[in-house]
Amino acid sequence: MLRRYLSREIEEWIRGGLLDAGQGAALLRDHDRRHTGLNLSSVLAVLAAVLFGAAVIALVAANWELIARPLRVAMILVFIIGGLSGATFAVLRNAHWIAEALLVFTLLCFGAGVALVGQMYHLSGDEAAFMLSWTIGALVVSVTYSSPMAAISAGLLALGYLFTVSDGLGIFSSWHGPDLAGYIVALVVTAAVGVAAWRSRSVMAGHLGAVMLLCAVVWIAEEATELNPSYLLAAIGAVAFAAGSLMPLQSDAPFSRHGTLSAYGAVLLLGGLGMVQADAEITSLPGIMAFAALVLGTSVGVLVVAGGENRLIRRFAYFAFSCETIYIVGETLGSLLGSAGFLFFGGLVLAAMAYAMMRLEKRFKKEGVQT
């Protein structure tokens, strides 16, 4: 995706005389040399590993009596040791994608092994413990091998664990009651996913860790406090956005200005405000207008502060702005006018919005040229 974009841009630069043809090719070659990451063969290797692992899981699930239970356990253990040894060998030989594929296979076999124990001894009601064991296995593999695929697996499994242990973050269950040990385990697992992501330099695992942290916070807020999670998310978003976009940054700060932290902040702030609005059931017209003004103002504010630098923030702010506008148009005009009038006014409002956004875009472009 990025390579296609880059080669198109380079072609454009060559045509515009900004680059020589030879230079363009050299730049692309350099890009290819440094980003060999996700080539087809490595993707296929990981997919093959997933299929082999799934086959092992299916074999366990069949509970086939022809293979005696100790033999099944031994088989799984041999797979785990074989997978780990192979991965070690591959790392020593610098074949990192083979190592990644073997580690994914090992982790699937480990999950099958834990499931097999549950099957052998007819355990029930242990879904959370099962997910936790599997997550711990993935975390250990990721941390010891600095493996990005294992870190991503650990993030996904950790999310699975969190949803199992919290009964869907406590939002869908009628049950309210503090479970201190559960919260501590969830937060420790979240921190471990963060460490695994950091060690393996996996951006995807980092995002999974961030999502896990937010989910854990929502769960704890929902169950253990009187706080409304929507307010909390909006507040976290405001703080994150302020930290990412407004605070003076030190030179060795771990995040960049208007970067990922700001993007998380913007999405949480606007999303949280939307949820508050949906929750609050404001009925008076002035109340609705005041809240809508807050949301619109916030999205414009986010846009002005960070929209020029960060495409994701810009798009999300537009999206929030549009949703909110359509919402107030629906709430206010729909009741006063017939449907034809409503559609007409809707069109007018959208046209006005498009005009306003064009002006904003132009402003960003001008600023871009000046700097």
Next chain:
Amino acid sequence: MRALGQLLRREIHPVLALLLAGCVLIGLPGWMILDRAAILRNGAEIVFKTAPVDPRDLMRGDYVRLRYEEISNVDGSLFKGELPAHDGPVRLWLTLHDGEDGLGVVKAVSLNTPVNRAPGEIFLRSNPTRWTRSGSSEAVAGQLSLSFGIERYYVPEGEGLEIEAARNQQRTTVAVRISDKGDAQIARIMIDGKALYEEPLY
């Protein structure tokens, strides 16, 4: 901050990684197996009447779901002693003994670990259950819905039917072994008192 970041990123030698990860990935299931086998070997045995139904688990295959007439729903009036101080997940203890027909009977339910074991009594600990205080009443009203981690019996693919058929005539019983710590482990599933599957230790 930066130093900590670099420290966290220090690579482990692959062979050391193999040893560490291998210990955990082998040790965890191994420990679970030994733990369970110990209950089967040393636990005290008690028999319950049960009623199974037949669903499927993605990772572990076919199983029959077991409900125990005596212990899955326990009369709140059997509750003895101190009540939980707060709403929240609690693990309750059942005091069991053999009834006249050889099946297990609940004698008492309590929050605290029972002491002074009378001859023939077995203590069984429930999984965390949802405890909410109903109003201001100090007594436990109604039924307590409990589980013990013995509510599933995994069978080879497609073989749940025999147990299912016997369920309809209320002929299925399950022998459960219970460790000193109150953990339960299915030992045998029986139809008309005859073992259908005997569980080997490993």
